[in-house]
Amino acid sequence: MKLDGYDVDPGDPVYDLFFGDGRVTSITADGRAVVAFGPRVFTYDERGVGQHGRRSLYWHNPILLVPMKSEASWSMQRRLNTAIAGELRPGQVI
Incomplete structure (x- = not known):
């Protein structure tokens, strides 16, 4: 497994x-x-x-972090987290 x-x-x-x-x-x-x-x-x-x-x-x-209230800030957090995860796991779709 x-x-x-x-x-x-x-x-x-x-x-x-x-x-x-x-x-x-x-x-x-x-x-x-x-x-x-x-x-x-x-x-x-x-x-x-x-x-x-x-x-x-x-x-x-x-x-890893508490989501921010503002939609714009939360959107930025998601984009940053996705980019970081993509660098850590190349070739894997998140």
């Missing part, structure tokens, strides 16, 4: 938007990651989608 182009292995640390820091415990036969958050355990597909029906699993907390 891969998440964002990187192999997911048992023992890998990950981050869920709802549950915080977790650790991959295993990969199922159908290619899902089993992740433990303390005593709670959930499974995720290769898109990072788990029990909530939308993506919530990432390698790290994806929130």
